[in-house]
Amino acid sequence: MAMIEIVKKNWVKNKVLTLSLFGAIIALTILITISYKNIGKQTKKPEIFKSINQKSDIINFKKFLLNQIKSPFINVNYEIVQGDTIEKILKKYKVNNREIQTVINEYKKFGKSSHLTLGKKIDIIIKKEIEDDNSIIKFSIPITKSTTVEITKNEENKLVSKKIITKLYKKKILSENSIKNNLYSSAIQAKINPETIIEFARIFGFEIDFQRDIRKNDYFKIVYEKYFDETGKFIKSGSILYAHMTVNGREISLYKFGDDDDYGYFDMNGKSVEKALMKTPINGARLSSPFGMRKHPIQGFNKMHTGTDFAAPMGTPIMASGSGTITRAKWCGGGGNCIKIKHNSTYETIYAHMKNFAKGIKVGKKVRQGDIIGYVGSTGMSTGPHLHYEVIVNGKKVNSQTLKLPSGKVLKGEERNKFEIHRIKTDVLIAELISKKN
Ligand SMILES: [Zn+2]
Numbered sequence: 001m002a003m004i005e006i007v008k009k010n011w012v013k014n015k016v017l018t019l020s021l022f023g024a025i026i027a028l029t030i031l032i033t034i035s036y037k038n039i040g041k042q043t044k045k046p047e048i049f050k051s052i053n054q055k056s057d058i059i060n061f062k063k064f065l066l067n068q069i070k071s072p073f074i075n076v077n078y079e080i081v082q083g084d085t086i087e088k089i090l091k092k093y094k095v096n097n098r099e100i101q102t103v104i105n106e107y108k109k110f111g112k113s114s115h116l117t118l119g120k121k122i123d124i125i126i127k128k129e130i131e132d133d134n135s136i137i138k139f140s141i142p143i144t145k146s147t148t149v150e151i152t153k154n155e156e157n158k159l160v161s162k163k164i165i166t167k168l169y170k171k172k173i174l175s176e177n178s179i180k181n182n183l184y185s186s187a188i189q190a191k192i193n194p195e196t197i198i199e200f201a202r203i204f205g206f207e208i209d210f211q212r213d214i215r216k217n218d219y220f221k222i223v224y225e226k227y228f229d230e231t232g233k234f235i236k237s238g239s240i241l242y243a244h245m246t247v248n249g250r251e252i253s254l255y256k257f258g259d260d261d262d263y264g265y266f267d268m269n270g271k272s273v274e275k276a277l278m279k280t281p282i283n284g285a286r287l288s289s290p291f292g293m294r295k296h297p298i299q300g301f302n303k304m305h306t307g308t309d310f311a312a313p314m315g316t317p318i319m320a321s322g323s324g325t326i327t328r329a330k331w332c333g334g335g336g337n338c339i340k341i342k343h344n345s346t347y348e349t350i351y352a353h354m355k356n357f358a359k360g361i362k363v364g365k366k367v368r369q370g371d372i373i374g375y376v377g378s379t380g381m382s383t384g385p386h387l388h389y390e391v392i393v394n395g396k397k398v399n400s401q402t403l404k405l406p407s408g409k410v411l412k413g414e415e416r417n418k419f420e421i422h423r424i425k426t427d428v429l430i431a432e433l434i435s436k437k438n
Contacts, residue, residue, distance in 0.1 A: 072127050072128050073127055073128070073137065074093065074124075074125070074126045074127075074128060074134075075123075075124075075125050076093065076122075076123075076124040076125075076126065077121055077122075077123055077124075078121065078122045078123075078124055079119065079120075079121050079122075080116045080117060080118055080119060080120050080121070080122065081118065084116050085116065086100070086103055086104050086107060086116070087100055087104065089122070089124075090103065090124075090136070090139075093124070093126050093134060094132040094133075094134045095126060095134045095135065095136055096129075096133045096134065096135060099135055099136050099159065102151075102159045103136060103139050103151055103159065106149075106151045106159060106160075106161035107141065107149060107151070107161070109161060110143055110149050110163060112143055112149075116141075120141070120142050121142070122139065122140065122141045123138065123139075123140040123141075124139050124140070125137040125138040135153075136151070136153065136159060137152070137153050138150070138151070138152045138153070139151040139152075142166070144230060145167065145230060146165060146166055146167035146169075146229060146230040147163055147164065147165055147166060147229070147230070148163070148164045148166050149161055149163055149164075150162055150163075150164050165229050165235065167230070168227040168228065168229065168235055168236075169227065169228045169229070169230065170225055170226075170227055170238060171225070171226050171227075171228060172223060172224075172225055172241065172429065172433065173224055173225070173226050173433075174221070174222070174223050174430065174433035174434060175187075175190040175191065175192050175221075175222050175224075176190065176219070176220065176221040176222070177189060177190040177219070178217050178218065178219045179214055179216070179218045179219065180216065180217075182210070182214065183197070183200075183201065183210060183214065183220065184197055184201075186220070187200070187220070192222065192224075193226075193234075193237050196222070196224050196237045196240060198283050199239070199240055200220075200222060200240060201283055202278070202283075202319075202370055203240065203243055203254060203265050203273060204243065204252070204254075204273075205278045205279055205280055206274055206275045206278060206279065206408075207252055207273055208245065208247055208252075209279060209280070209401070210280070213247050213248055214247060214248075215247070215248050218245065218246055218247045219245070219246040220243075220244060220246075221244040221245075221430075222240060222242065222243050222244070223240070223241045223242040223243075223426070223429065223430055223433065224237065224238065224239065224240045224241060225237070225238025225239055225241065226238060239256060239263075240256060241256050241426060241429075242254070242255055242256065242426050242429075242430060243265070252267065252273075253267065253268055254266065254267055254273055255267075255268075255422065255423050255426055257411075257418075257419050257422055257423075264408075266411060266419060268423070269410070270410055270411035270419050271407065271408060271409075271410045271411075272407075272408030272409045272410070272411075274369070274408050275405040275406070275407065275408055276322050276344070276347055276405050276406065277321045277322040277343065277347060277349065277391065277400070277403075277405055278319065278321040278322065278369065278370075279400065279401065280310065281318055281319045281320065281321035281349070281351070281387070281389060282310050282312055282316060282317070282319065282376070282387050282389075283316070283317070283319075286310065286311045286312070287308060287309070287310055287311075287401070288309045288310060288311035288386055289305060289308070289309035289386075290305070290309075290399075290401065291305060291306070291307060291308050291398075291399035291400070291401065291402075292304070292305055292399070293305070297383050298381050298382075298383060299381075306390055306397040307350065307352070307388045307389050307390035307391075307397070307400070308388075308389050308390075308399070308400050308401055309386050309387070309388050309389075310386060310387045310389065311384070311385070311386045312376045312385065312386065312387060313376065313385060314355060314375075314376060314377060314378070314385040315355060315375045315376060315377075316375065316376040316385075316387075317358075317372040317374075317375060318351055318354065318372065318373055318374050318376060318387055319369075319371060319372055319373065320341055320349075320367040320368065320369060320370065320371045320373050321341075321349050321369065321389070321391075321400075322341070322343040322347065322349065322369050323343065323366075323367065323368045323369045324342050324343035324344070324347075324348075324349075324366070324367060325341065325342050325364065325365070325366050325367075326340070326341055326361060326362065326363055326364065326365045326366075326367060326373075327341065327342045327348070328340035328350075328363065329357055329361050329363055331379075331380075332352065332380065333380060333381075334380050334381035335350075335353065335380045335381075335388065336352060336353045336354065336377065336378075336379025336380025336381075336382060337352075337353070337354040337355070337356060337357065337374070337377065337379045337380070338350060338351060338352040338353075338354065338380075339354065339357065339361065339373055339374060341367065341373075346393060346394055347391065347392070347393060348391075348392040349389065349390065349391055349400075350388075350390040350392070351373065351374065351387060351388070351389055352380065352388040352389075352390075353376075353377055353378055353379050353380055353382045353385075353386060353387065353388050354375060354376065354377050354387075355374070355375045355376060355377025355378075355379065355385075356374060356375055356377065357373065357374045358371075358372045358373050358375070361373050391403060
């Protein structure tokens with residue numbers, strides 16, 4: 001929502017800007033032409049005089065041209081002074097009384113008296129009309145440190161208002177719990193929001209099989225970011241900074257390392273947890289049919305099952321198990337809607353029976369590990385909603401669940417030194433968060 005508002009705002013601003021730029025260019029061209037003509041005639045005048053004269057000439061000329069162009073919009077960044085009211089301010093710009101009253105009413109909807117805070121800046125766009133009956137395009141006024149009321153004219157020429165959050169407060173949170181039934185319910189119990197749980201499962205998806213490895217009383221700890229508005233209302237979740245699991249006697253701690261648009265998760269030895277392929281390209285699924293010989297559920301006879309089936313509710317998102325290029329995204333007969341991804345010269349993966357593909361998925365598209373490529377369905381030869389997942393190594397279909405993948409990269413040299421410092425800082429942060437809790 002806020003994004004759209006910013007785009008709109010810039011559009012109007014740009015229009016005004018383009019017009020003034022256009023004016024300035026014309027002014028300059030004319031001035032240059034005039035001064036060229038005068039060069040011959042002018043006798044020696046002190047240089048300093050010349051430049052002063054030219055500067056004021058340009059300013060005057062620009063003003064003149066701007067008036068000539070008659071831009072119908074006035075963009076004002078108004079600073080509230082002592083004794084200002086909305087009415088007083090808008091009257092200065094000759095806005096019609098009807099709209100002034102609407103703006104006041106809309107503003108009051110947010111529980112504000114017409115008393116304005118000194119020094120705050122209001123962003124106003126006014127459209128000039130004939131006979132000084134100007135109208136409002138936008139009236140945007142901050143009401144708190146992090147919220148703004150924006151009153152804008154919609155397509156039906158009506159002034160509408162809404163509150164916009166202009167600033168969010170980031171908080172680092174530590175949550176931990178032992179696993180009673182499954183990771184998801186224990187994480188929800190620890191008040192972790194679903195997006196963060198999904199990301200947590202993705203990170204550990206390379207190391208842990210959530211179907212088989214988890215034992216009762218296994219334990220997790222997670223440090224992640226949450227964004228709040230100024231009233232403390234939760235707005236969105238941020239990234240996971242640290243993730244720990246004690247599973248079946250094994251302890252794994254992972255640290256987020258890198259900058260915001262290029263980061264990974266590394267263990268205590270600086271080794272990346274991420275591998276070429278994920279074990280399970282779907283969250284919260286149940287392995288319903290393994291790789292190998294089986295009696296086919298529809299055809300009835302014994303047949304090699306060349307993939308792994310994951311039962312999941314219709315519409316569950318399916319992820320690209322590794323980065324690569326889509327080489328197939330179409331109807332494949334028995335496989336229904338299916339996708340094939342080529343990851344490198346060694347690995348390919350296939351995803352079948354999809355309900356539909358994710359937006360923009362087509363042959364030739366590059367995807368990153370964890371990108372959503374489609375949704376669980378039951379298309380083609382299928383008895384119920386599930387994902388049929390295949391891994392192909394050097395052209396041969398293999399069991400994705402027992403496949404040993406080459407381990408991730410290990411940080412070295414300067415990068416490793418930076419990681420060590422980052423790891424220590426994170427450990428200090430964890431200790432602080434724990435002491436705050438107790
Ligand atoms: Zn299958």
